Amino acid sequence: MKNAVLTYHLKPSILKTENQHTEIAIPFYKPIAKEVEVFGHAFKNKIPVLLKGPTGTGKTRFVDFMAHQxxxxxxxxxxxxxxxxxxxxxxYIIQGSETVWMDGPLTKAVKTGAIIYLDEIAEARPDVIVAIHSLTDHRKELYIDKLGETVNAHPDFMLVASFNPGYQKGFKELKPSTRQRFIALAFNYPNEKDEAEILISETQIDASTAKKLVAIATKIRNLTELGLTETVSTRLLVDAAKLIHTGLGKRLAVRVAVVEPLTDDHEITEALADLCDLMI
Structure with a gap:
């Protein structure tokens, strides 16, 4: 399946509730491949979903969108x-003179039929993986060892997790036995046209500057020889565009929003800053 690439806008539509007193932000999402359809079928069949891809490619926004849908x-x-x-x-917590049990977020989701999203699941301790095993197979149940109870998952409960395969590769990775408990959707950075449209929509920046920022990101993403742990995300470009739109100098905005967050290596920072200065 083609990689699912997110095109999003951080200025979502507004939906008013029935009493018209509360406004709910509706996340905007433009499907690129079949990710929305796949997620819908996974929800219908109670299959856990793993979203994999680099930082800033919209995994969290996609989950927000699907929860709303x-x-x-x-x-x-x-x-x-x-x-x-x-x-x-x-x-267990102390409440007054009593010791009472308080459900955690996973238990609440299991009982109420919510979608729980474990962002960057590989970062968690190993006992978290063990705890969700019975929720990711045919049992669909959660064992609470401190209570000696087993809770059957609500029919609408869904488990979603995200994972960045390139982050600390070889150090913090999901075991094959864990990965195979999920279906997986791959996310990547938007193409240049979509990414420029995102910046324009997000920040009202002019098209010419948006294209230059995207070109910078594309160039840095292709500099694999630098050995950067992370590369330029769409999120960083949005930050740079916002700074430029409100009047900060373009070169300074790109340096503080794009270059400096990538590395602490002085030589690499200066080399990237020089490159960006020429391109902006």
Whole structure:
């Protein structure tokens, strides 16, 4: 299947609720391949979904969009090296003079039928992977060891995770036994035309500058010999375009929003800054 490339706008439409007092932002999403259709079928069949791709390619925005399309509550967990199964499942807390149990976000999602999104799941501790195993196979249940209880997942419960295959490759990766519990959608950076349109829509920057920013990003993304852990994301370009649109000098905006976030290596930073100066 062709890579699913996100085209998004951070200025979503507005939907008013029935009482007209609350406004809900509707994330805008332009399907490129069959990712929306695939996700819908995965939800219908209760199959977990793994979104894989570089930082800033729109994995989180896609989940936001699909949760809205399916009219489901979305619970997002940004995983890191300290994220444990206890954080997700729940714990006992002291409340007044009593010790009471408090469900974690995963348990709440399992019980209520929400979509839970584990962002950068490979960053979490190994016990998190163990905890979700029974939710990613035919059992569709969650065992809460501290209570000695097993909770059957609500019929609408869905587990979604994201993973950046290129980040710390060989150090923090998902095991094949875990990856094969999901279906997977691949995300990548938008093509140059779509990316320029994103910048214009996001920031009202002029088309000429938008094209130059995209050209810079494309050039840096192709400089694989620099050995950068991450490359220029669409998110960084949006930040640069915003700064330029509000009056910051183009070269300075590109340096602080695009170049400096990529590396702390002084020589590489200066080389990239010189390149950007010439292109902008």
């Amino acid at each position: 399916l009219h489901k509550k979305l619970i997002t967990i940004s995983c890191h090296e300290e994220t444990s199964s206890t954080d997700l499942i729940g714990r």
